[in-house]
Amino acid sequence: MPEGDSLVRLADRLRPVLEGRDLVRTDFRVPQLATLDLSGRTVRAVRPRAKYLLMELCGTEGPGGTGAGTDAGGLTVLSHLKMEGRWEAYPLVDAAGQRLRPRWRHPAWQARCVLDTHRHQVVGFQLGLLEVLPTSEAARRLHYLGPDLLDPVWVDPDRAPVLRDEAVRRLQSEPARPLGVALLDQRLVSGIGNIYRCEVLLLAGLDPHRPVSSVPDLPGLIVLARDLMAVNTVAAEPGLPAPRRTTGVTRDPEAPYGVRVLSSVPPARRGAGRSREPRHWVYGRRREGCLRCGGPVTVEDLGEAGGSDRILYWCRHCQH
Structure with missing residues (x-):
């Protein structure tokens, strides 16, 4: 998807x-x-x-x-x-x-x-x-869709909290559901696919199997996911498509989960090393290991039966 x-x-x-x-x-x-x-x-x-x-x-x-x-x-x-x-x-x-x-x-x-x-x-x-x-x-x-994390309304400081709170309300309506499954349910919050599911949970340090009810800061998780997606909609260079990278973040104790997404995606370095430059923290890194801790990346099925977004990448060391 x-x-x-x-x-x-x-x-x-x-x-x-x-x-x-x-x-x-x-x-x-x-x-x-x-x-x-x-x-x-x-x-x-x-x-x-x-x-x-x-x-x-x-x-x-x-x-x-x-x-x-x-x-x-x-x-x-x-x-x-x-x-x-x-x-x-x-x-x-x-x-x-x-x-x-x-x-x-x-x-x-x-x-x-x-x-x-x-x-x-x-x-x-x-x-x-x-x-x-x-x-x-x-x-x-399309009425069944949950709040769209890339709806232009998010740039309005007065209206964005309404969308955020609605997303939180919908997620909380299924408190026992595994977080990693709930984030892919477009009825609850829409726009998140498997890549962002894996990456935002790694950045937040959350085990994808934990129930929604146990998430310490659900509004913050929504904001982090939204910021991570939004920065990848803007081209890093004029005329070029935006490269999807989730590694453009920095530590910030005031931000949700201590992670602040940088305002732009830095362009990939040119030259022979470009293809080797890390673009994700855990997604697709079965062989390379977790970019944060260097430990092994666990790969498993976690999603609705028959779904195409079931393959989950996560780090047992970084996510609790």
């Missing part, structure tokens, strides 16, 4: 080529939407919501539109990447104004949605979920 910061970065990449643009051709390659034509509509907004991407459209239906396109308030193209999905944009016009034939980086059979504007083609490959619904119903469709 993607992490919430992946969706923020994705929306940031697609927004310049879609927002305010008219769709001149659409091609939905899933059975339930195969006859739907949204050409003639304008993309009003591209925004993430937890692990979903929403493309909000306004305007009238294009020719051949059916069923889902009757809401006068607009439509929303809703997608979820799941494990393999991706959205990519390809130019249709070069600098001289000449038409280009886009060369997809993935096989055509993987395409689930093709959206053409006058200047770009945006393609969704192997999307785990793809729906088109009236925008007025989008909020109801």
Whole structure:
């Protein structure tokens, strides 16, 4: 499953080529939407919501539109990447104004949605979920989600405590649940994936098996997770995607769990050693060991049965 910061970065990449643009051709390659034509509509907004991407459209239906396109308030193209999905944009016009034939980086059979504007083609490959619904119903469709840790509201000092307290309330509603399982439940708090689950628990020194009710500072844990994710939504260098790194922290006794997340992700060092530079504390470090103490990293399944985020990395020495 993607992490919430992946969706923020994705929306940031697609927004310049879609927002305010008219769709001149659409091609939905899933059975339930195969006859739907949204050409003639304008993309009003591209925004993430937890692990979903929403493309909000306004305007009238294009020719051949059916069923889902009757809401006068607009439509929303809703997608979820799941494990393999991706959205990519390809130019249709070069600098001289000449038409280009886009060369997809993935096989055509993987395409689930093709959206053409006058200047770009945006393609969704192997999307785990793809729906088109009236925008007025989008909020109801996603009502089950807990507070989104990357909701823009978090930058508002008056409104952020409301989201934090709601996340805490939802987590506390299942006091006996293992903390490492609860953090992945998007109904309780949304946006956290397996990487951040492992990393924030290491930084907080919390055993993922301990019940939610035993966490000494649940509001602080939410803030730490939010800060760790938010810093990874910003590109370290102009024009480059943000490298996901969770090691940009410093000790601060006044911060939750004594850890303060640095305000920006330092760019990785260039050169031959770049690939060896640590990016995580425990996640994926089965062979290297815990970056904090150097001890062995335990790897086990911890999650809902049948879930894709069950593989947990944690340090028995650092986490209690």
